[in-house]
Amino acid sequence: MNPAVMIFAAFVGLVLGLSFYFARKAKSASGYFAAGGSVHWAVNGIAFAGDYLSAASFLGICGLIATKGYDGFLYSIGYLAGWIVALFVVAEPMKRMGKYTFADALDYKFNSKGIQLAAAISTLAVSIFYLIPQMVGAGILVTPLLGYEHWVGVTLVGVVVIFIVATAGMTSTTYVQFLKGALLIIFSSVLVVAILNKGLSTDPRGVQSDRVEEHVAVADMKAQGYAKQQEQALQANNKRTGEVEDLLIHGGKVFKYADQAGCVSWWLDHDGQLTKLPYKATTAEVQTQVIDKVTGEVIEGETSSNIINGIARKDDEMIGLSRIKTLPVDADGKEVTETGSLGPFEFLNILSDEQTEIEQWKPHRCVDGEDHVIVFTSNLVTGDKVMVSGRKFLKKVAEGKEDTFWDRMDFMSLMLALFCGTAALPHILIRYYTVPDAASARKSTILAIGAIAFFYVLTLFLGLGALAFEVVPENGNMAAPMVAKVFGVTLFAIISAIAFATVLGTVSGLIVASSGAIAHDLMDRYMGMNMSDEKKVIAGKLSAVGVGIIAIILGILFEKVNVTFLVGWAFAVAASANLPSIVMLLFWKKTTASGIVASIVVGTVTALGLILISPNIYDKVYNVDGSLALISFNNPGMISIPLSFITLVVVSLMTQKDAKAE
Amino acid sequence: MLHEPANQDTGPDHAADYKSSLGVKMFIIYALIYAGFVVINVIDPNIMKVKVVLGMNLAVFYGFFLIIFALLLALFYNMLCSKKEAELNSSNKSEGASK
Known part of the structure; x- marks a missing residue:
């Protein structure tokens, strides 16, 4: 189990047992609605926390x-x-x-x-x-x-x-x-x-297959064989015909679904220069094989509507959408990739350091025909910006923009x-x-x-x-x-x-x-x-x-x-x-x-x-x-x-x- | 199980006015410090980047301070209230008994 x-x-089991045990105390209105006003303040204090959290x-x-x-x-x-x-x-x-x-x-x-x-x-x-x-x-x-x-x-x-x-x-x-x-x-x-x-570490998990950007590499590796077949199945299912080249514009960014260098994927089109992006699509259910996320093992005879980087997957979530890309250099100016055990203040101070770079993948949700597509673009932010307001609230104020009254x-x-x-x-x-x-x-x-x-x-x-x-x-x-x-x-x-x-x-x-x-x-x-x-x-x-x-x-x-x-x-x-x-x-x-x-x-x-x-x-x-x-x-x-x-x-x-x- | 019989009659609380007045004063102190936190952010959150104590930036320090200060203020309030309750409620009980 x-x-x-x-x-x-x-x-x-424990709480149900307690409920049985206390049932006899709940025969009066005071017992039922207010526990008879007899709970010890220490129990009530932690219960407050349990109620509130x-x-x-x-x-x-x-x-x-x-x-x-x-x-x-x-x-x-x-x-x-x-x-x-x-x-x-x-x-x-x-x-x-x-x-x-x-x-x-x-x-x-x-x-x-x-x-x-x-x-x-x-x-x-x-x-x-x-x-x-x-x-x-x-x-x-x-x-x-x-x-x-x-x-x-x-x-x-x-x-x-x-x-x-x-x-x-x-x-x-x-x-x-x-x-x-x-x-x-x-x-x-x-x-x-x-x-x-x-x-803290720049490679905390050591499991490359779970990293978002590595999904792109997986798509690359599979591009010549398995993923290509999957894409063909998807295109048939999506009733796409002719060239695979769809355009989506979202938040001023242009995304292109294209076959580029043998890899069918979503790309960021920046003035004609293409950058391959991790993406996830929800499409009509595809009768296809499914690849296990971690092992890469092919599971036969299943269906999936979740396509991650061109591959049908059992799970429907991208994981690892944030990581430390760069840690501050040490006292000798040497690059640090791993800090080892840290005290609470050290932990916070490193994360709020302007030399610390954090890479986050920002989702862009778009609709492509019958498919719902999320493409992820990389966003690099320094620690000093992560550890103050301005990324959800007070955005305009933090960026020094005008017209910030409503912000x-x-x-x-x-x-x-x-x-x-x-x-x-x-x-x-x-x-x-x-x-x-x-x-x-x-x-x-x-x-x-x-x-x-x-x-x-x-x-x-x-x-x-x-x-x-x-x-x-x-x-x-x-x-x-x-x-x-x-x-x-x-x-x-x-x-x-x-x-x-x-x-x-x-x-x-x-x-x-x-x-x-x-x-x-x-x-x-x-x-x-x-x-x-x-x-x-x-x-x-x-x-x-x-x-x-x-x-x-x-x-x-x-x-x-x-x-x-x-x-x-x-x-x-x-x-x-x-x-x-x-x-x-x-x-x-x-x-x-x-x-x-x-x-x-x-x-x-x-x-x-x-x-x-x-x-x-x-x-x-x-x-x-x-x-x-x-x-x-x-x-x-x-x-x-x-x-x-x-x-x-x-x-x-x-x-x-x-x-x-x- | 710390689930004890309720006090059936705790009598009038002669310290109630004192506690209410003290509570309002302490509430105002905390509210002003909380308002300070909000105002600094509203003026410019980038001010909060400045390092203050133990390498912490002002945002983290002020946030922790608000959380820890709330607890300290609460403990101080309880100490003063308990002292006053003991003083007023016991003296009133003894006055009642002597009558």
Whole structure:
């Protein structure tokens, strides 16, 4: 059995056992929704980390650092800074004011139907936006890591999480998150030690066949024989006739598919001078032989629609899209190809040196007839540019271009949303109800800050390790597991299993938050069903099953959709709709129920509205050129957050008389 | 399993106002330092290339500083809050008992 499957199965077995064990504690509403308020602050602190460090943190940030350098680390900085807001502003008041849900705290002095409805909807919106990428992520992870199909991964996570939540609610969820948080931090540390111990090299893997540029050489070698036959089969399949010479223009570059010096390939045409490029094409399924990526062994009788450098391949990913090409010379001015073991600061300093050259392969996605083609062009960048902002954010500013207002605005919006979003995520806030008192809420937040801070420092080394070790895959999100693979199958299996467990922990928290919003906020309070304790638990469990099934369906339906932007929606809505309400309720005595409702509605609508007309969504969701978008920035925080605050103040001032009358 | 019975009645928290006021002050300190990081980047990210401590460039140093400073500030906050809680809540309990 695959070792990753075995480790994951052991983890699932352990959490299911814990769920059974704790099921008896979840018979009351307090037991089910808030673990009876009896979780020790130390357990809650690590569970906070397990709840918060989702697949977006572990896989997304490492992937972004591996592909964009320091700009990915900005997320680590912003996400951690958000915990300062949670500790200094929200932690203790949330514990004092609330009972089971975020809406409880907002509504504690109003008993307003409007707040109950608006807060419940906002909780469900944020949770569903967060849930979809987690479920799709489970499906994406399961294929390369465990070898199953997408729907299997989604269903597996869904069923296990439904079981965890429906048996013992917040108690079992707490321990799943505690275990996952602890394992994630321990094994990420092990991986970082391994990375530093290996050091940096211009040929880190010593496996030439996996290098992107070597694919070109492979294509060369095969050009006279096997690859030629493959190309002929492809041309027949693609219904290409006559000369093989297609032209594509993408981003000002001209690519030519041509037979040149006996090699049929995609070429970069620069004023008539041709440079052969690595490429990948997805075409109609070809009845052909398939060559194994590593061994070069021909596997008979299979079909494939993935063509990499002219050869049909089983896998569909290019790997090794980044590597160190040149290391700084030593003190004697001699060339260095390998550093040996490094300390953490040495590692960072070499990677940020202007003499360090990093080669990255930039994808250009084009459509050629019925084929989807990605050609990769080499891009050389020095270390000093990789280790500052300017490769994803603030591009124009870093390059000294004019007209940089929206560039700057976008960056400020992102950093503001990261700062304000954390303390307003419902699935994080409900953890404050699981501890006995306000002091425990504070202490658990501080432990969470310590654990999360340590993990976010590790993300920089994990991401840069992937960048330096020539293992960055096309799907950058797989960078952390791929860097673990460099150190052997066992570490890869452990990291893969933890990546999968990461999804379990976060999804459990989201489903508990959603079931609380449905059973407690909507059914019991808003609809006035006044359920008994026992009925509320049954309603909570049924809601968890319902939300879990919906999550499975959405995870399968959204398989082919790029859903990472939904995490951005969740943060934008949380920061714009929820945080202004919490802050003003705590610090402004004139806040009214109408003001809170208006603030939630305006914050949600503005944040979502601006995102829907942003360049990123045009580009990735509507498949329309992002420059045609109605606005020129992607992050709405700089507009939606202040607008939500202003709305709350204005509406509260307008409704002072009504509030006094009530 | 560190899963203990909840405190049924922890009583009023006489240190709540102190903690709230301290929290706001510390939040402002951190927010200003965070804003400084954002502003330097917005003016020109290339400023962050300058080497500062232990060979680290300003970008890495400032990033690490924000992460580590958050933890230090949190620990300091907890120390002050715990001290005040012990002082105010115990003195109020003893006053209550003497009455």
